[in-house]
Amino acid sequence: MVKNSFDVALVVGxxxxxxxAAPLVKYFENKNLDVLFIxxxxxxxxxxxxxxxxxxxxxxxxxxxxxxxxxxxxQLSYMIKSIDNTLSKNIVPKVGVFGDVTxxxxxxxxxxxxxxxxxHVESGLRSRNMMMPEERNRxxxxxxxxxxxxxxxxxxxxxxxxxxxxxxxxxxxxxxIDTLKANLENILSSKTHVMDELQxxxxxxxxxxxRPGNLTNEVLNGIFKALDAFKKDFKILIPAHPRLSxxxxxxxxxxxxxxxxxxLPYIKFLALVSGADLVLxxxxxxxxxxxFLNIKCLTLREETERPITVSSGTNKVIGVNTEVIIxxxxxxxxxxxxxxxxxxxxxxxxxxxxxxxxx
Ligand code: UDP
Numbered sequence: 001m002v003k004n005s006f007d008v009a010l011v012v013g014x015x016x017x018x019x020x021a022a023p024l025v026k027y028f029e030n031k032n033l034d035v036l037f038i039x040x041x042x043x044x045x046x047x048x049x050x051x052x053x054x055x056x057x058x059x060x061x062x063x064x065x066x067x068x069x070x071x072x073x074x075q076l077s078y079m080i081k082s083i084d085n086t087l088s089k090n091i092v093p094k095v096g097v098f099g100d101v102t103x104x105x106x107x108x109x110x111x112x113x114x115x116x117x118x119x120h121v122e123s124g125l126r127s128r129n130m131m132m133p134e135e136r137n138r139x140x141x142x143x144x145x146x147x148x149x150x151x152x153x154x155x156x157x158x159x160x161x162x163x164x165x166x167x168x169x170x171x172x173x174x175x176x177i178d179t180l181k182a183n184l185e186n187i188l189s190s191k192t193h194v195m196d197e198l199q200x201x202x203x204x205x206x207x208x209x210x211r212p213g214n215l216t217n218e219v220l221n222g223i224f225k226a227l228d229a230f231k232k233d234f235k236i237l238i239p240a241h242p243r244l245s246x247x248x249x250x251x252x253x254x255x256x257x258x259x260x261x262x263x264l265p266y267i268k269f270l271a272l273v274s275g276a277d278l279v280l281x282x283x284x285x286x287x288x289x290x291x292f293l294n295i296k297c298l299t300l301r302e303e304t305e306r307p308i309t310v311s312s313g314t315n316k317v318i319g320v321n322t323e324v325i326i327x328x329x330x331x332x333x334x335x336x337x338x339x340x341x342x343x344x345x346x347x348x349x350x351x352x353x354x355x356x357x358x359x
Contacts, residue, residue, distance in 0.1 A: 011038045011097055011098075017098045018049070019266060025037055038065065040083070041066040047265075093116065099284075100134035100284075109144075118144065121175055123141075123150050124148060124157075125151070126139075126158045149172045151350075156169055177292055187271050198272070204276055205227075205276060206272055206273055214320065215247040235259060239269060240261065278329065288309055296332050300320050301319065302317070
């Protein structure tokens, strides 16, 4: 059998993966690298996958492994087998993985078991909460990666404290900001159009929730009870991750007078965020995007793996207690935003620095 030969394989599976991989696929291909672009199919519905590719003008993957919707371990074992099968049929000297999802872990394990060089983009973030699958994935992938591409100084410090050799660490900056910068004009100029389309007016809040730890009746009831206090003065828009919609539906929960909508394509979503008075979220990426856009963000978790968003002055980690949420929203609405946001290497050139480290 003749094997196809590539310079590098990039493996993605979820919405945040596509957003992180887009600038790198484009940069590598502009440099004439042959990229084997693999989609595990972990996120498959059109709002979480197909529309995002179109939106980011990201080319279709070469292969979609069509991972079935199943428990985490079943998905992991399916992905390990199918990625292994794909790599067995191709010559690939390097594999790149992104972030902290099941697809990231699966591809990392397969690459190293095949003695292929592995690089991890968005390395070194730590929540120190081992109950989060994402934290366990990050630790495992960082421990076996050959190149660790970190977004910020705090991530470098975490890796050094874990005795990872400094030679493997490259502080290249935040790749999500490459995507955000590339689309910034479009995002900002779409704001009015998106508000018209959704038939909403300012002032409004945007909320996203999807972390398994927050999807319990108790936590959700507490969060929505807190928000009840603000519904009179603010529209509250919730582009709902399928995991949130499914939880609400299957547990027969009812939260009235909130604007639940389908997940939005990337540009529309960030256009909406750019006009918000406040964002409430448990998302990792959104904490960074609100920092870059200088929008107030309250993180509905007990900790963050992105402390730079807090020290920059836009984000605050507040947990999920009802009284605390009410107090913090009031404080946030009365507070001023930082006059300037400037973070080292959040400059849109992360893909370039990754390329230069690898080639
Ligand atoms: N996002 C999107 N549409 C939405 C909600 C979020 O495009 O309706 C984007 C958001 O801008 C960010 C990414 O999805 O870039 C975050 O993904 P998610 O919250 O699913 O994952 P996390 O960042 O927590 O890993």
